Amino acid sequence: MDADIRLTVDGELHELTVDTRTTLLDLLRERLGNTSPKKGCDHGQCGACTVILDGERALLCLALAVAHDGAEITTANGLAPEGELHPVQQAFLDHDAFQCGYCTPGQVCSAVGLLSEVDRGWPSHATADLTSDPELSDAEVSERMSGNLCRCAAYATITPAVQQAGGAR
């Protein structure tokens, strides 16, 4: 069964007719040709499909396109103007925070969302005092990035990259 939706992806408005079963992940990859969000597990477990959805980091593989009519999505492709790098992307390069790169667009978007959450004082499981404002300690970054798996295990360089982008290093 079909439905009509509007979606803004990396600044571009799309008007689409979609099967109600389509996830945003398949829509972006198969229909819009934006392969920056990756399909790792398709079940919400790996984080490879992370983007910024209506201002917050979110997974695309468990999001039905019809349920997000009118949404604004920023993928790793659209974080910075054409030809430029977002500070998080630059930090990943500076720290060699990847090997094969498959998980990287999701890691980068997750880091962008995480830094915004920390700026707003959102706590995490690693925040000892819930009434305090969190800092970008190793424990905080690892906990907050725990939803982004990396089969190449680049974790040891991802953490300092996120800290650099957050101004902590």
Place this chain on the structure above:
Amino acid sequence: MKPFAFARPGSVAEAVREVSAEPNAVFLGGGTNLVDHLKLGVARPDLVVDVRTLTSRETTDTADGGLLVGAAVSNSELAADRRVREHYPVLAQALLAGANGQLRNLATVGGNPLQRTRCVYFQDVTTACNKREPGSGCAAVGGYTRYHAVLGVPAALPDATAADTCIATHPSDMAVALAALDAVVHVLGPQGARTLPFRELHRLPGDDPSRDTVLGHGDLVTAIELPPLPMAARSTYRKVRDRASYAFALVSVAAALDVDGDTVRDVRLALGGVAHVPWRATRAEEVLRGGPATEHAFRAAAEAELAAAQPQPGVDGGNGFKIPLLTRTITATLRDLTEGATS
């Protein structure tokens, strides 16, 4: 995935009417559980009614000093709310112990307590499962039982072929905190609005394991109310899992403690990962109230609660480890809360 019609009505009342009118219709919140089940073939609705943008996304102060949390508030927003962090830390901690940042941003307050079990057989449509396919039996009996129940299960070894067997656990962390806090569920149903104690929302399998809760078809959760509970300012959630982060609970403990000198004046205790419901440990609470706030007493209370626990054998060694693990976790959680009190 089986085809389905999709609707986003203009109001909650309309959403309730639409679901009530179609026997095979479901509500959609953040979709982090339901969409997974659509893909797995565990959920096969004809109509999906989206309520994520219909219910309230606000958390408001109530007249008596509690909080009313709209069903569309995200798990992250609720955990970040300063009022929750200060007055109900057990709830913020439980939310933050669940899933990950990206999932918590999508997951809703209405959907979280209604997420289905993570029993691997429930999620695998090729196996027998009374919860998914009533009457088909229970493949978990004697199978992988590491994440299964030890409380609220029959004293005799369950029968894998019986239609009423189910040894699944409820997977939500948030629900364990809500059970401890005596939260209240606001429901809009085909017969109108009503409230019910959160502790009565979930049900034991009984003779119908397919039903996780007492909600009827078309019952929409519109909000969750946290009553004022001054003692909850000293409360905590402790989750024990196979990894340090991003894993479901093997066991978990939500506790609030009010001590007067060396005496327990009042206590709230709920357990996760051990039963078909978030398990309010009323027996342990009775033992503790008015007694000494000592490690010995905490252990005795834990043992009293777990006296009826039934370990389930399994190909993975079974889940008998949960009983000593839970005894130690309850004891340590209460001890930490008393240490917080004296420092």
